[in-house]
Amino acid sequence: xxxxxxxxxxxxxxxxxxxxxxxxxxxxxxxxxxxxxxxxxxxxxxxxxxxxxxxxxxxxxxxxxxxxxxxxxxxxxxxxxxxxxxxxxxxxxxxxxxxxxxxxxxxxxxxxxxxxxxxxxxxxxxxxxxxxxxxxxxxxxxxxxxxxxxxxxxxxxxxxxxxxxxxxxxxxxxxxxxxxxxxxxxxxxxxxxxxxxxxxxxxxxxxxxxxxxxxxxxxxxxxxxxxxxxxxxxxxxxxxxxxxxxxxxxxxxxxxxxxxxxxxxxxxxxxxxxxxxxxxxxxxxxxxxxxxxxxxxxxxxxxxxxxxxxxxxxxxxxxxxxxxxxxxxxxxxxxxxxxxxxxxxxxxxxxxxxxxxxxxxxxxxxxxxxxxxxxxxxxxxxxxxxxxxxxxxxxxxxxxxxxxxxxxxxxxxxxxxxxxxxxxxxxxxxxxxxxxxxxxxxxxxxxxxxxxxxxxxxxxxxxxxxxxxxxxxxxxxxxxxxxxxxxxxxxxxxxxxxxxxxxxxxxxxxxxxxxxxxxxxxxxxxxxxxxxxxxxxxxxxxxxxxxxxxxxxxxxxxxxxxxxxxxxxxxxxxxxxxxxxxxxxxxxxxxxxxxxxxxxxxxxxxxxxxxxxxxxxxxxxxxxxxxxxxxxxxxxxxxxxxxxxxxxxxxxxxxxxxxxxxxxxxxxxxxxxxxxxxxxxxxxxxxxxxxxxxxxxxxxxxxxxxxxxxxxxxxxxxxxxxxxxxxxxxxxxxxxx
Numbered sequence: 223x224x225x226x227x228x229x230x231x232x233x234x235x236x237x238x239x240x241x242x243x244x245x246x247x248x249x250x251x252x253x254x255x256x257x258x259x260x261x262x263x264x265x266x267x268x269x270x271x272x273x274x275x276x277x278x279x280x281x282x283x284x285x286x287x288x289x290x291x292x293x294x295x296x297x298x299x300x301x302x303x304x305x306x307x308x309x310x311x312x313x314x315x316x317x318x319x320x321x322x323x324x325x326x327x328x329x330x331x332x333x334x335x336x337x338x339x340x341x342x343x344x345x346x347x348x349x350x351x352x353x354x355x356x357x358x359x360x361x362x363x364x365x366x367x368x369x370x371x372x373x374x375x376x377x378x379x380x381x382x383x384x385x386x387x388x389x390x391x392x393x394x395x396x397x398x399x400x401x402x403x404x405x406x407x408x409x410x411x412x413x414x415x416x417x418x419x420x421x422x423x424x425x426x427x428x429x430x431x432x433x434x435x436x437x438x439x440x441x442x443x444x445x446x447x448x449x450x451x452x453x454x455x456x457x458x459x460x461x462x463x464x465x466x467x468x469x470x471x472x473x474x475x476x477x478x479x480x481x482x483x484x485x486x487x488x489x490x491x492x493x494x495x496x497x498x499x500x501x502x503x504x505x506x507x508x509x510x511x512x513x514x515x516x517x518x519x520x521x522x523x524x525x526x527x528x529x530x531x532x533x534x535x536x537x538x539x540x541x542x543x544x545x546x547x548x549x550x551x552x553x554x555x556x557x558x559x560x561x562x563x564x565x566x567x568x569x570x571x572x573x574x575x576x577x578x579x580x581x582x583x584x585x586x587x588x589x590x591x592x593x594x595x596x597x598x599x600x601x602x603x604x605x606x607x608x609x610x611x612x613x614x615x616x617x618x619x620x621x622x623x624x625x626x627x628x629x630x631x632x633x634x635x636x637x638x639x640x641x642x643x644x645x646x647x648x649x650x651x652x653x654x655x656x657x658x659x660x661x662x663x664x665x666x667x668x669x670x671x672x673x674x675x676x677x678x679x680x681x682x683x684x685x686x687x688x689x690x691x692x693x694x695x696x697x698x699x700x701x702x703x704x705x706x707x708x709x710x711x712x713x714x715x716x717x718x719x720x721x722x723x724x725x726x727x728x729x730x731x732x733x734x735x736x737x738x739x740x741x742x743x744x745x746x747x748x749x750x751x752x753x754x755x756x757x758x759x760x761x762x763x764x765x766x767x768x769x770x771x772x773x774x775x776x777x778x779x780x781x782x783x784x785x786x787x788x789x790x791x792x793x794x795x796x797x798x799x800x801x802x803x804x805x806x807x808x809x810x811x812x813x814x815x816x817x818x819x820x821x822x823x824x825x826x827x828x829x830x831x832x833x834x835x836x837x838x839x840x841x842x843x844x845x846x847x848x849x850x851x852x853x854x855x856x857x858x859x860x861x862x863x864x865x866x867x868x869x870x871x872x873x874x875x876x877x878x879x880x881x882x883x884x885x886x887x888x889x890x891x892x893x894x895x896x897x898x899x900x901x902x903x904x905x906x907x908x909x910x911x912x913x914x915x916x917x918x919x920x921x922x923x924x925x926x927x928x929x930x931x932x933x934x935x936x937x938x939x940x941x942x943x944x945x946x947x948x949x950x951x952x953x954x955x956x957x958x959x
Contacts, residue, residue, distance in 0.1 A: 277559060307321050312556075430750060648702075804825065
């Protein structure tokens, strides 16, 4: 008995030590991970795509000689075995990427080892690295990407729920205005969505970019660029699916997401498709956002579809639930993934707001709908189903803070001046001063209402102060979609998402509506943008016409040259303008050969007194597309100058009309001084606000010329005032971008 007892004890000790050894070996698989700035997939993470690449950043650029070393990087799966692949040093050597020659197996553990002997470009030793990650047993991302029609409800969960969530018979009606009108005289396709301008006061210059589509969804849909009058200067009819995020990027190109191919197309200023971009490593490309960075990199996202035993997470959970998480990628100019962030590595499923039922078979728990670079080089994301804006460190992937509304479970901020906070928001953007704007859909407000808001964020003391908001009166509610974009003149363009009336508003900082547009009740729109824009397919010389002062009954004719910049023949087959004081007798169509030009004459014959502003739309209308060039025109029937004190003798003083006028971006202002004295020359906008002082000093008598550069001022009418002790005069000038 004694011998047996001691043998049993020994056996138990051996088993215990063996278990300890196993645990130690398992833990030892992650070595020195904390010494590296960024690793993807995240060490010890699960539910990764089998198609994933491996990304490693040490914090300093790797020496390029690492690419000449043999076996410095070892990658192996416990099912698929050892992997060969391509090693890339991206971002000036800061990011090491391993692209396997074959994908990993589903449901396996992958071990990554980086050996010693690797150095940075500064000669520092890079420590050895070892870590593991696991791939998903069921690769839903692969299935969705391969068969998007079958999994359409997973691709657009919000759109799928929309019809059941919101009644289209809204009580809100358009605000009536004496300035309202519906564009009727333009020739448009029969299925083109009706654009109604409800309010037209003093909207900012620029062109509206949007992509309205019908609900319930049907083809075709349109990419549309209009001016403030709702006149389309560009449209393209699309047949393969809904269009999202149609906008101009900071690099000057246009991009949009098309539902059929599940990718973003990139257009040049002639509307030619010059590129496309999509998610890498086995993910489908989500429609919500594409950001092209100034360095040529791309930010985009995908839903991350994973199978989760939710019965082990919440009571009553589904044992085979499909969880819709999120993955964000930054691609370099060569489409290498240089950064990847997966929500399940950082935010638990249980953080979803109370209206997300965690016992359902499909759970859309986070729903990221915005990617936004911050002014300090990091990343903001808007998580609709967390009621949160999350700031992510773009170097490490770690969460820096979470700003959440009243239903958020992870909010770290105290709100001041806003007891309502926000709910199920869209389009969170950071302004140059660090403030954040967003479209507050308000799904969990009681009562429900939507609004545009701006918060001042104190990241140190973790406070969020409401500094601006806009609500329609009466308040309207838009279940999903929507956008808020601040313009350079501090006006704000609001896209009301699922709301059709209004669909688009431009409001100034005092909350006055400058422009309001509505769609028919069957049309909704994801986002609305406003940009300066001009096609380069064909151009005019000049790009604006100033007819000067013309007496009533008289007329002036100006010639306009149209140049074809493309390698195809173009056909100007449509001419449109709004003011009957301007007209042309040219016969259509005007055929212009490759790189050739043609001229037309435009007549200004004023029929009313005062300033006569108009736009001439030169249209190339095709079966499914319109491309227009817009020529701005101005003429007057009375003097543009005003003397402040007519009783004084001003014959020895004079202020000339600036030249050129209209101008972009600079013009010359000439004046004559009768005698030596102090003189000021100042520029004002249409509201009488001083925008620049050009002169404020003593000058000698004689002729003088001053150059005025408009800098970042928006297009519009400006005044320049010359003032001395004996004389004052003001004239108008036009800046046309």
